[in-house]
Amino acid sequence: MKIGIVGGGAVGLLLAAYLGRHHEVTMYTRRLAQAKQLAEQGVALEKDGETTTVAVRARPFADAELDEPLVFVAVKQYDLDAIWARADAFRRVRTLVFVQNGMGHLDSLPLLVGQTILAGVVEHGAWKRDDRTVVHTGVGKLTLAVRFGSIGDARELQSDDPHFPIEWVDDWKRMLVDKLVVNAVINPLTALLQVNNGALLEVAPYREMMAQLFDEVRQALALADEQRAWERIVHICRKTADNYSSMYMDLAHGRRTEIDAILGYVLQQGEARGVALPLIRFLFCAIKGKEGREEDG
Amino acid sequence: MKIGIVGGGAVGLLLAAYLGRHHEVTMYTRRLAQAKQLAEQGVALEKDGETTTVAVRARPFADAELDEPLVFVAVKQYDLDAIWARADAFRRVRTLVFVQNGMGHLDSLPLLVGQTILAGVVEHGAWKRDDRTVVHTGVGKLTLAVRFGSIGDARELQSDDPHFPIEWVDDWKRMLVDKLVVNAVINPLTALLQVNNGALLEVAPYREMMAQLFDEVRQALALADEQRAWERIVHICRKTADNYSSMYMDLAHGRRTEIDAILGYVLQQGEARGVALPLIRFLFCAIKGKEGREEDG
Numbered sequence: 001m002k003i004g005i006v007g008g009g010a011v012g013l014l015l016a017a018y019l020g021r022h023h024e025v026t027m028y029t030r031r032l033a034q035a036k037q038l039a040e041q042g043v044a045l046e047k048d049g050e051t052t053t054v055a056v057r058a059r060p061f062a063d064a065e066l067d068e069p070l071v072f073v074a075v076k077q078y079d080l081d082a083i084w085a086r087a088d089a090f091r092r093v094r095t096l097v098f099v100q101n102g103m104g105h106l107d108s109l110p111l112l113v114g115q116t117i118l119a120g121v122v123e124h125g126a127w128k129r130d131d132r133t134v135v136h137t138g139v140g141k142l143t144l145a146v147r148f149g150s151i152g153d154a155r156e157l158q159s160d161d162p163h164f165p166i167e168w169v170d171d172w173k174r175m176l177v178d179k180l181v182v183n184a185v186i187n188p189l190t191a192l193l194q195v196n197n198g199a200l201l202e203v204a205p206y207r208e209m210m211a212q213l214f215d216e217v218r219q220a221l222a223l224a225d226e227q228r229a230w231e232r233i234v235h236i237c238r239k240t241a242d243n244y245s246s247m248y249m250d251l252a253h254g255r256r257t258e259i260d261a262i263l264g265y266v267l268q269q270g271e272a273r274g275v276a277l278p279l280i281r282f283l284f285c286a287i288k289g290k291e292g293r294e295e296d297g
Numbered sequence: 298m299k300i301g302i303v304g305g306g307a308v309g310l311l312l313a314a315y316l317g318r319h320h321e322v323t324m325y326t327r328r329l330a331q332a333k334q335l336a337e338q339g340v341a342l343e344k345d346g347e348t349t350t351v352a353v354r355a356r357p358f359a360d361a362e363l364d365e366p367l368v369f370v371a372v373k374q375y376d377l378d379a380i381w382a383r384a385d386a387f388r389r390v391r392t393l394v395f396v397q398n399g400m401g402h403l404d405s406l407p408l409l410v411g412q413t414i415l416a417g418v419v420e421h422g423a424w425k426r427d428d429r430t431v432v433h434t435g436v437g438k439l440t441l442a443v444r445f446g447s448i449g450d451a452r453e454l455q456s457d458d459p460h461f462p463i464e465w466v467d468d469w470k471r472m473l474v475d476k477l478v479v480n481a482v483i484n485p486l487t488a489l490l491q492v493n494n495g496a497l498l499e500v501a502p503y504r505e506m507m508a509q510l511f512d513e514v515r516q517a518l519a520l521a522d523e524q525r526a527w528e529r530i531v532h533i534c535r536k537t538a539d540n541y542s543s544m545y546m547d548l549a550h551g552r553r554t555e556i557d558a559i560l561g562y563v564l565q566q567g568e569a570r571g572v573a574l575p576l577i578r579f580l581f582c583a584i585k586g587k588e589g590r591e592e593d594g
Contacts, residue, residue, distance in 0.1 A: 193586065278509065289506070
């Protein structure tokens with residue numbers, strides 16, 4: 001199958017590196033230089049010290065008309081506006097897969113009648129070494145669910161690669177909420193305290209902060225199964241103990257964070273439910289403030 | 298007048314450097330080496346690039362019988378237990394001046410009938426360069442008030458030195474609460490966010506955090522004049538914009554902080570009043586966690 005991937009960040013490169021083995025992948029990047037490099041040299045995947053290369057086609061998104069039946073949109077949520085400014089470019093695409101963190105971006109999509117929308121959750125550890133190289137540090141999975149429409153071509157998205165499993169689930173909402181809850185608790189805390197994920201379990205007062213924050217998140221989102229949600233968070237902290245969260249890394253590198261898509265969304269939901277969320281509001285300000293400082297510096 | 302000063306930290310040295318000009322000062326230190334150095338070379342005061350030296354007497358606290366009529370206790374609140382373990386050593390002292398942050402330590406003092414207890418608030422910027430040298434970076438004032446007993450000998454504590462003014466006030470409680478409120482808001486926030494005092498005003502989301510935290514502090518302490526208290530905080534942030542709070546510095550140097558005496562006390566007061574204090578509890582954990590980490594490292 002022909003697959004398009006919009007976005008040349010760590011997630012876009014990771015998808016291209018694995019999907020490109022069995023599919024004909026075209027990457028759509030923001031910068032011409034990156035597209036050129038990818039088209040000429042392919043995507044490089046570093047895993048356990050070995051590097052493999054996969055050939056892809058690539059071009060800048062800015063002037064492309066996408067003609068793949070299935071396209072992954074792998075930009076950050078705050079870059080979606082730039083994508084929608086060219087919504088017409090997706091006219092010929094039958095299935096779009098959104099892999100952003102957060103949930104709000106899937107509520108109102110400027111798309112065509114008949115298009116299938118999938119939601120995806122990427123739970124791999126990966127970072128971008130350079131414009132064509134992604135380092136795959138932690139094997140997780142890609143989870144997919146239908147958000148709007150019927151599955152169609154996307155049925156072909158399967159993988160028996162143990163380094164890149166693909167899992168289909170029925171309940172898109174539960175899938176996204178699960179990820180949101182984990183992100184809403186682990187990301188801002190590790191970014192604020194400047195610690196790795198494991199420290200939230202190991203340092204007793206940090207674990208208490210995590211419980212306090214979780215208590216607000218579960219109220220804001222009216223979580224059905226609190227116990228299960230809490231255990232998921234603890235499980236992920238333990239499994240990724242040595243990792244630094246994406247929000248930690250974003251701040252460390254002076255990049256914009258996904259705080260709006262994550263805590264901003266939770267805050268909105270809580271406000272709509274009339275729940276008081278002092279800690280979430282406080283943390284939201286802390287990360288916003290740090291973002292501003294990094295941009296200054 | 299003969300004056301004793303227990304504690305050879307920045308505050309103890311600063312008091313000795315200024316009071317030693319007009320009084321006969323004896324310093325009581327924890328370590329013999331510091332006492333020796335002070336006795337032999339005096340206290341050095343660095344101010345605006347110039348260093349002046351004042352001769353003092355000095356000895357280790359551990360085996361001293363204090364015989365000055367007036368003694369400053371200038372150790373951190375968490376070191377008071379070590380002082381009280383030798384409460385007998387103060388038998389001949391008529392007036393004790395406590396200059397700790399917080400308030401709880403003055404509620405139950407193991408002292409003799411007839412002794413006068415003063416509370417003092419030191420609002421100078423100062424840090425200890427070495428065992429005998431204090432750097433005076435910001436001129437503030439020493440404020441004194443009678444806590445128990447009658448003023449007596451302490452009346453002599455006056456200063457017309459513009460670099461070291463002494464102010465007497467009647468309302469000890471208001472004096473201590475004023476300082477506590479400022480410390481409870483500025484110290485933990487700057488320590489957590491790792492910024493100087495001015496950033497709390499300059500960065501809009503940080504200012505919002507400050508307002509959120511203040512809102513809990515004023516409820517916990519049932520502040521009478523909120524407006525005045527808030528303006529004091531803003532004023533001090535502005536006046537000390539380039540300074541880093543003592544709690545920030547303590548964490549940066551892997552030292553224990555005064556979080557128990559400051560937010561711990563506010564938390565206690567709030568609990569006694571039945572006020573919910575999510576942010577204070579959260580910040581308390583954050584600083585406790587960071588303290589533990591520094592000790593590990």
